[in-house]
Amino acid sequence: MTLQQPALAATAVAARPAIRRDRSRLLQEIGMLAPAVALLTIFLIVPFLLSFWTAMTNQPLVPRPTPVRFIGLTNFLRIFKDDLFWTSLWNVSRFTFWVLPVQCGLAFATALLLHQKLPFRNFFRGLFFLPAITSMVVVCVIWGTLFQYPTGPLNQVIGFLSGGRIQPIDWLGDPNWAMFSIVLLSAWQAYGFQMIVYLAGLQGIPDELYDAARIDGANAIQRFWHVTMPGLRPTHVFVLVITTIQAFKLYTQVAILTQGGPKSSTETVVHYMVRAGFEEQKLGYASAVSVILFLIVLVIALVQRQLLRRYDV
Amino acid sequence: MSDLAISTLRTEVKRERSAFGSLRMVQTACIFIIALVVVSPLFMLVIASLKDDRFQILADMGSFRAFWVSNPTLANFAEVGNLSGELAFGRYLLNSLFILATTVGAGLIVNSMAGFVLAWGSLRGRALILSLVIALYVIPQESIIMPLVIMVSRAGMTDTFAVQIVPWVASPLYIFLFHQFFAQLPKELFEAAEMDGASVFRIYRSIFLPLSLPALATVSILMGIETWNQYLWPILVTQTDYARPIAVAIATFFGQDSIFWDRAMAASVLMMIPILALYLAFQRWFVSSFVGSAVKG
Numbered sequence: 001m002t003l004q005q006p007a008l009a010a011t012a013v014a015a016r017p018a019i020r021r022d023r024s025r026l027l028q029e030i031g032m033l034a035p036a037v038a039l040l041t042i043f044l045i046v047p048f049l050l051s052f053w054t055a056m057t058n059q060p061l062v063p064r065p066t067p068v069r070f071i072g073l074t075n076f077l078r079i080f081k082d083d084l085f086w087t088s089l090w091n092v093s094r095f096t097f098w099v100l101p102v103q104c105g106l107a108f109a110t111a112l113l114l115h116q117k118l119p120f121r122n123f124f125r126g127l128f129f130l131p132a133i134t135s136m137v138v139v140c141v142i143w144g145t146l147f148q149y150p151t152g153p154l155n156q157v158i159g160f161l162s163g164g165r166i167q168p169i170d171w172l173g174d175p176n177w178a179m180f181s182i183v184l185l186s187a188w189q190a191y192g193f194q195m196i197v198y199l200a201g202l203q204g205i206p207d208e209l210y211d212a213a214r215i216d217g218a219n220a221i222q223r224f225w226h227v228t229m230p231g232l233r234p235t236h237v238f239v240l241v242i243t244t245i246q247a248f249k250l251y252t253q254v255a256i257l258t259q260g261g262p263k264s265s266t267e268t269v270v271h272y273m274v275r276a277g278f279e280e281q282k283l284g285y286a287s288a289v290s291v292i293l294f295l296i297v298l299v300i301a302l303v304q305r306q307l308l309r310r311y312d313v
Numbered sequence: 314m315s316d317l318a319i320s321t322l323r324t325e326v327k328r329e330r331s332a333f334g335s336l337r338m339v340q341t342a343c344i345f346i347i348a349l350v351v352v353s354p355l356f357m358l359v360i361a362s363l364k365d366d367r368f369q370i371l372a373d374m375g376s377f378r379a380f381w382v383s384n385p386t387l388a389n390f391a392e393v394g395n396l397s398g399e400l401a402f403g404r405y406l407l408n409s410l411f412i413l414a415t416t417v418g419a420g421l422i423v424n425s426m427a428g429f430v431l432a433w434g435s436l437r438g439r440a441l442i443l444s445l446v447i448a449l450y451v452i453p454q455e456s457i458i459m460p461l462v463i464m465v466s467r468a469g470m471t472d473t474f475a476v477q478i479v480p481w482v483a484s485p486l487y488i489f490l491f492h493q494f495f496a497q498l499p500k501e502l503f504e505a506a507e508m509d510g511a512s513v514f515r516i517y518r519s520i521f522l523p524l525s526l527p528a529l530a531t532v533s534i535l536m537g538i539e540t541w542n543q544y545l546w547p548i549l550v551t552q553t554d555y556a557r558p559i560a561v562a563i564a565t566f567f568g569q570d571s572i573f574w575d576r577a578m579a580a581s582v583l584m585m586i587p588i589l590a591l592y593l594a595f596q597r598w599f600v601s602s603f604v605g606s607a608v609k610g
């Protein structure tokens with residue numbers, strides 16, 4: 001009490017300069033926030049809102065003398081009537097179906113291994129992250145050679161392991177294999193991120209839980225199912241959702257290696273959008289595709305929110 | 314914990330250790346197999362870039378010669394490393410480096426300032442702005458790119474460096490990461506400095522920023538990877554050599570009838586060096602910090 005007395009008096013005396021300081025403080029805060037707010041508004045919010053408007057016009061890529069017309073939902077109706085759009089949606093779904101178990105499974109297994117007290121585990125952790133920092137373009141150069149038909153390294157290894165029983169596979173040229181090949185190189189490139197997320201999740205489970213389980217007589221497998229897995233629930237949700245969203249945005253590797261082929265077997269939603277916008281120059285139509293893409297991503301993100309809320313984190 | 318419990322725990326742990334001896338072997342073997350799968354393609358890339366004959370590269374691919382070069386040469390690098398002309402990968406590399414440095418540099422400043430004000434400022438509506446920023450995180454780059462192309466071409470920004478830098482400086486994810494990092498620092502830090510009469514900017518600049526090395530390193534790596542690997546945006550907004558980044562230039566190898574693998578490999582190695590350096594420089598602070606906050610968001 002006695003300590004607070006002089007402090008109070010000082011506040012009263014300093015009240016007027018404090019107001020002035022408050023105002024300059026407020027100005028400073030606005031100044032520090034302004035660059036981010038301005039940039040996000042111009043380059044994220046405005047184009048985002050514009051995409052809904054553009055999607056309902058016949059906006060071309062190159063300006064034409066005829067004015068841009070409002071055409072309502074025509075673009076969306078045309079998209080829904082286009083078989084190639086449904087093919088692209090089906091393809092990214094197939095891609096997601098394969099890439100989730102391959103990429104997340106590999107990431108989870110690697111994280112479990114590295115979470116043990118193995119020698120050089122920091123070294124290996126750094127090593128396993130290398131593909132994740134490698135540009136997708138470079139990954140395409142590497143895997144473009146690995147996939148060579150018929151005598152590329154991958155076919156040679158498979159031929160060797162199978163004693164020549166498995167015929168060489170035309171990885172990128174066979175419509176039945178092309179998307180799976182894209183899955184392989186994508187999982188190889190991106191699993192390092194998920195591995196790091198899983199490692200952080202594993203580190204977040206308190207040791208006391210494992211000790212308590214041991215005292216209760218739980219063996220390693222029981223501890224895995226009853227301590228590790230429940231502790232990782234939010235991590236699993238996060239990893240699965242992020243990977244699914246990334247899968248729906250599949251573009252670069254397809255654009256470089258297969259251009260959507262062979263026979264549209266690797267056509268994706270983003271590739272379809274870019275082609276509509278820049279080869280066919282129908283920007284309004286492409287914007288409508290981008291709105292659909294956003295809605296898909298939004299739904300996945302909302303599902304994540306619901307799941308995380310259910311697990312109470 | 315009772316003594317009995319502790320001793321049970323100890324014998325249990327001991328028993329497991331001996332049983333895990335063989336398991337440890339299996340685990341180590343698995344690690345090495347994964348390492349082989351992860352590293353051998355990268356190793357092959359580096360080896361192939363040191364071979365001069367592009368037909369030899371493909372012929373070697375099917376055998377263990379893919380992992381061995383008898384007379385290494387830097388001829389491929391000399392061939393593609395020009396600063397002008399047809400194979401001006403030296404120039405594209407410098408373009409990319411410039412874009413990387415300016416984007417990440419500006420991004421660190423802009424996003425950390427915003428994150429700081431949202432965490433410690435006295436502005437009314439901070440919470441609202443923060444939740445708006447988090448909501449914006451859902452919008453994928455791919456779904457704003459069409460209108461953005463119209464906007465930048467109307468503004469006459471096509472084929473410049475600015476068009477590859479300015480739109481991606483501010484980012485909801487990094488503002489959020491900085492916010493999470495600053496918010497968990499002790500309140501006393503801010504109050505003590507405020508008592509001494511330091512301004513908000515001063516507190517940010519002299520006290521909080523020097524303490525945020527893990528956040529700065531994490532954002533540098535994430536933003537660096539993202540910027541370095543941009544592909545879709547630059548193919549839409551660059552047409553000439555002037556501002557073309559190296560990723561776009563390497564992709565043009567694939568448009569040709571027969572790919573010059575020797576050149577493509579050398580250019581790829583060139584492209585890997587800077588981002589690898591960035592990663593090695595900052596990775597010490599990287600791993601632990603970023604993920605926790607991302608999962609909770």
